[in-house]
């Protein structure tokens with residue numbers, strides 16, 4: 404989605420009043436009736452409908468007249484409300500280029516008055532299609548659609564709270580600056596995600612390789628030590644992989660992306676922890692040919708018990724861990740918020756996986772059809788079928804003739 408902040412400049416006070424009225428109406432309505440928007444906005448000189456038309460033109464609201472005449476906010480409308488609030492607070496005063504597109508977020512550079520560049524993450528839950536998920540009906544049993552804006556706000560609130568707490572406990576995370584609605588402002592991490600650390604470009608006849616880790620062993624150890632320390636503090640990242648670990652030119656590690664974190668007391672904590680660890684082991688094994696099985700019972704610089712396949716043991720870490728999870732539980736991000744967010748996050752993971760599977764199947768089919776042996780086999784089978792059909796027809800003709808004769 405394009406975030407054209409220039410529109411922001413041309414929006415009047417009344418435009419923002421009406422946009423805010425739509426947002427307020429959405430607390431109780433999926434689609435806010437026009438009369439209610441008018442009543443909440445209470446424009447001095449009237450004209451709510453005209454303003455709504457202008458907002459619609461800029462795609463800040465969506466019009467729905469299926470049940471009654473009403474509007475709801477779009478993500479763009481929600482973006483503008485958050486950006487305006489943060490600009491008014493003096494957090495930044497300009498929006499720059501887009502620097503990242505996540506599964507369910509857009510990341511932009513924003514600039515402060517003194518020229519400092521920060522990162523702005525706009526959460527966009529609901530972007531991953533749920534069509535593939537069988538349990539969708541279940542999930543939406545009591546509602547015709549889900550309030551993605553509300554869930555995105557929860558994700559941002561959680562991400563901000565967790566980032567702040569982690570930073571205070573000395574974890575290598577971006578500095579949490581501020582949060583409003585579905586938007587989190589944090590320090591800009593120099594560098595690039597670990598997954599893009601090594602690229603081979605064809606430059607004419609030469610292949611040029613850039614960005615390869617100089618000390619993969621050290622980086623690996625730092626990352627695994629961080630995931631262990633996190634668990635010792637009572638938390639599991641739950642999406643700990645090469646896409647959510649940033650590396651700078653000095654190979655300093657920064658962990659990002661926290662909306663899915665859980666406490667070590669979560670019923671699936673063991674599975675989440677093992678999955679996080681496995682992702683990192685797999686990545687380093689594949690990209691840097693690192694071998695771990697050989698290091699059996701040798702903690703390889705890590706001060707933690709490892710299992711028979713050389714992985715840190717969650718049960719050992721969990722024995723004396725946990726306080727940050729309890730601290731965060733008291734941070735305003737309630738148990739109910741956590742449950743609601745988690746429900747949708749697990750659906751999203753499932754949808755991503757199922758969409759991924761479908762794509763894999765499709766590409767496999769395309770590959771298979773593209774295979775010349777397969778094509779030859781197909782032609783041959785069709786030919787055989789035609790021959791058999793011809794024979795059968797001949798036979799039934801002669802049968803018919805036989806019956807007619809009788």
Ligand code: ADP
Nearest residue numbers: 503505506507508510522577590591592596660
């Ligand atoms: P998602 O939850 O959608 O995966 P992420 O928080 O992982 O979103 O961000 C997506 C991408 O945006 C990252 O891979 C990274 O390239 C970029 N990014 C995110 N946060 C920052 C930051 N603070 N500084 C620099 N780049 C960032």
Ligand code: MG
Nearest residue numbers: 505646647660
């Ligand atoms: Mg991410």
